Amino acid sequence: MEPPIEPDESDCCNSGCNPCILDVYEEQLRKYKQRTSSLITKNNCISLTSYAIFKLINIEKHWKQTFLFTFEYCGPQKGEPKVDASLLYKPGQHFLMKGKTYDEEFTRAYTPIPIENQSDLQFTTLIKLYEYGVMSRYLKKISIGRETLWRGPYGDFTINYDIQHMLLIAQGTGLAPLYSIAYDIVNNDECCTFLKLFFCCKDSNSIYLREQLYKLSTYWNFSYEVFLSESQGISPKYNEIIHPKKLRCDEIETYLKDKHKSVNILICGSENFMEDIKKHVLRSSVAEEDVFTF
CATH class of the missing domain: 2.40.30.10 (Translation factors)
Incomplete structure (x- = not known):
């Protein structure tokens, strides 16, 4: 994506055009900065090859x-x-x-x-x-x-801001990369992706970043469900969905029904968890190139 060319001040005719060429430039510059703000540059203070x-x-x-x-x-x-x-x-x-x-x-x-x-x-x-x-x-x-x-x-994952649906499946602290991706998408005014998170935890005391997830759920395009392997002491928040059971393949299949051609699926957790979830996902006619494990 190339930066927009800045117009001269003289390009504005001062006759109240709507939109003004200077306003158009500022809007294009805002979009450019938003899309490129996370790109890695040679001036990054953290390096791939040295500490x-x-x-x-x-x-x-x-x-x-x-x-x-x-x-x-x-x-x-x-x-x-x-x-x-x-x-x-x-x-x-x-x-x-x-x-x-x-x-x-x-x-x-x-x-x-x-x-x-x-x-x-x-x-x-x-x-x-x-x-x-x-x-x-x-x-x-x-x-x-x-x-x-x-x-x-x-990490070589790159967000596809044009995808219609994105299913995030996390286990434990594997939530971290998926949360950062969800946060980026819901705060991108140009992205209309619908996000669904299935978060697998041991118990209600290991629902990591719970307040942050609850806040994200106020956005129109993000929702989440929590699955607990130990179901004691569950106290859901208002409109929060917490299941007293492990995530099953039928929940995944139900979500993916009719979405397999317009969905990216991101999975993060232990190696065994990611391997098992990926197998279930691929049985739902999702293309392997649309599935990413961290």
Whole structure:
């Protein structure tokens, strides 16, 4: 997509034309910026091939053993060239964080999620800390102000803003990339895609980003349903659909009925979860190229 050509001030005849050529330019420029704002440029402060330093600036407990970690760009590692301060990535992409102990180094992938009014040089990730995970143990020990190493962004999914329907199927923290994609679409005034999320959780205490999902559901083109493998203590919000059962293939087939030619399906969760869900989806006459697993 090419940027619009800016007209000269003299191109306006000052006779009250509707639309004025200057107004048309401003509208085209707005659309151009909206479409290209998430494109990766050579001036990105995070790199695919070298680590950049991001300081941990906040830790917010989300649910039991699950936290929102927020990081802010500090600069490149020593010896790396400086770049313009822009943190750019596409919805659904992930970064790699490098951890280090006295005897080993390791990396884990985390997806930045959109946070309203967040600085352009900050990002927030949803992270579940496990008892025996090597990165979990590392994250449990770091404190506010600690410098950490990140590289990226990775992931080759690109949103098709012209698709009619999009089905998002997430398990646990696999919600993160799908939420970022849904957030981008509902906030794009030029996109008319209908979004449906099936979110699979263990129990009501692991409905991650619940308030954010509920807020998204106020948009005309987004809705979600939650499926719980353990159904104790369910308290749905107004108009919130929570099923006291696991997601079954018939729910997927019912949604996909008559949509198989105009739908993209995005799946994120454990490898076994994604493999099983993809098999069910492909039985519903959906083309394999319309199914994306993260």
